[in-house]
Amino acid sequence: MAKKTKKQKNKKIVAKTEVPKEEILKKQEENTGFNKSKTYSVEEAIKFARETSKVKFDPSVELHARLGIDPKKGEEQVRGTVVLPYGTGKTLRIAVFTSEKNEKDAKASGADIVGGEELINQIKQSGKIDFDVAVATPDIMPKMAPLAKILGPKGMMPSPKNDTITTKIKDAVEQLKKGKIVFKNDDTANLHVALGKLSFDDNALKENIEAFITVLKKSKPASSKGVFIKGLVLSTSMGPGIKLSI
Numbered sequence: 001m002a003k004k005t006k007k008q009k010n011k012k013i014v015a016k017t018e019v020p021k022e023e024i025l026k027k028q029e030e031n032t033g034f035n036k037s038k039t040y041s042v043e044e045a046i047k048f049a050r051e052t053s054k055v056k057f058d059p060s061v062e063l064h065a066r067l068g069i070d071p072k073k074g075e076e077q078v079r080g081t082v083v084l085p086y087g088t089g090k091t092l093r094i095a096v097f098t099s100e101k102n103e104k105d106a107k108a109s110g111a112d113i114v115g116g117e118e119l120i121n122q123i124k125q126s127g128k129i130d131f132d133v134a135v136a137t138p139d140i141m142p143k144m145a146p147l148a149k150i151l152g153p154k155g156m157m158p159s160p161k162n163d164t165i166t167t168k169i170k171d172a173v174e175q176l177k178k179g180k181i182v183f184k185n186d187d188t189a190n191l192h193v194a195l196g197k198l199s200f201d202d203n204a205l206k207e208n209i210e211a212f213i214t215v216l217k218k219s220k221p222a223s224s225k226g227v228f229i230k231g232l233v234l235s236t237s238m239g240p241g242i243k244l245s246i
Contacts, residue, residue, distance in 0.1 A: 059237035066231035079184040086204040087179030089197035095131035
């Protein structure tokens with residue numbers, strides 16, 4: 001074994017230290033003039049989202065909403081769909097659950113995965129989900145009950161409220177591929193959606209954001225009292241939250 005030289009023995013090992021995310025965000029704010037306590041227009045928020053993003057990949061642009069609902073009440077659940085004018089920038093994998101007689105049409109619709117009882121049993125046994133959105137025809141729904149515990153917590157269980165239970169499979173798949181998104185509040189009365197990529201131009205992001213906010217405002221449950229949208233925050237992956245004027 002070779003002996004270590006004096007220089008090697010005296011060499012100090014310098015440990016790499018990670019810079020806290022909070023410190024990184026603070027520096028980003030100082031360099032751009034962004035103030036996290038202020039509210040901004042959609043145009044201003046997009047500008048700051050670009051200036052404060054320092055990641056080396058194309059991040060998603062996300063909108064987070066704080067809602068004035070009681071998430072424990074079934075009648076105050078907020079869910080719906082909206083077709084984004086410029087899509088999300090993500091290619092969705094769509095699974096269609098249907099009976100054997102409809103499988104041919106479902107495959108022709110452009111769905112990525114098509115199946116019936118066999119597919120249901122496969123997911124039930126493995127617990128694995130290889131798709132982003134599930135669409136189903138009404139006739140297969142009674143057999144999908146065992147998947148409620150797997151798909152439900154992820155907000156992926158087909159529902160007539162978001163048009164994912166339908167006999168018009170072709171239309172449903174086409175709209176989802178074009179940029180239709182499904183949204184639903186979580187158990188803390190918040191809602192989170194991805195509305196595009198930072199590489200989109202300003203107009204595309206603005207139209208997507210405004211299209212979603214317009215639909216969200218119309219989604220207030222009848223039993224919800226007081227202010228419905230309590231706060232809106234725009235952010236990018238790893239970026240700071242930018243408050244929007246409501």
